[in-house]
Amino acid sequence: MKNKIRILSTKKLLLNQKQFLLNANFCLLEADFIKIDFHKNKIESKYDYLIFTSQNALNNILTNENWKKLKEKKCFCVGKKTKTILEQNGFDVVESFDYAEELASFLIDKYSSNTYTFFSGNLRQDTLPVALQQANIIFEEKQVYRTDLTPVKIESKVDGILFFSPSGVKSYLKENTITNQVCFCIGTTTAKELEKTTKNVVIANQPTVENTIIQCINYFNQKNTN
Structure with missing residues (x-):
């Protein structure tokens, strides 16, 4: 060149x-x-499964003092690296997908009677929560990090x-x-x-x-x- x-x-x-x-x-x-700021609030889940669509959400969970209690629950996630980090830290990943659309379709088809805790950020896409709502699937969303634009x-x-x-x-x-x-x-x-x-x-x-x-x-x- x-x-x-x-x-x-x-x-x-x-x-x-x-x-x-x-x-x-x-x-x-x-x-x-962009800049990522982690929330330091206590992390809990009262539902059947955990959902991670962001490495940032997972990284914040792993800094929380009570994160090991969450390992009692199985997970669904988006991203190969997110899956790897979850498994390296002792979480049981049921399925992982490349995109939230694929995860939403799978949950609606196979796991619609279960309940979920979805860990997210303030600028997350609407894809997953809207799909779950429309399918009448019970879930709670916990915002665990904030994304700020830093042009x-x-x-x-x-x-x-x-x-x-x-x-x-x-x-x-x-x-x-x-x-x-x-x-x-x-x-x-x-x-x-x-x-x-x-x-x-x-x-x-x-x-x-x-x-x-x-x-x-x-x-x-x-x-x-x-």
Whole structure:
């Protein structure tokens, strides 16, 4: 490549995640466009099963002094990494899914007579709770973390942007515009938020940070070989 591809990540990446881009000879800019604040209230559940659709919700639970009592209950979750963290901490995961839509359909089809505690954040999508309500499934929602937008003005020109949540998209657009940059999304929910602004959207094959990065690398490598 004559000129290095310049990529902006809308959250700070782990060292091994950065290495994918650096090994591909890309330039990386990164900034945290959202901030997560954990609630410190006591965590309890009076229902049959636990639901986690966010690693942030789970990470907060694990900092709570009485979280081990929750291990008596089985879980449903969204995300392979969330499932791994749950199992590493002794939770019994009945099923995991890539998206909340898939989880909602499964619960409605297979577990509609059970009750649930859903751990969430303030900017969570409506997908799961609305589906459960419409199916008359009993659940309680406990908000255990808060997402705040922390916009950053990006002065440098970039070729591609990595997005990992709808809130990250909203935060980016508060101080920046999207013109001809290619936007790489961790999943369909993030893509839907972006598609209000641009059609230059590539969605990861799997909803992970690593796969989002790989899609970005593959896109530009293919573009430069054509």
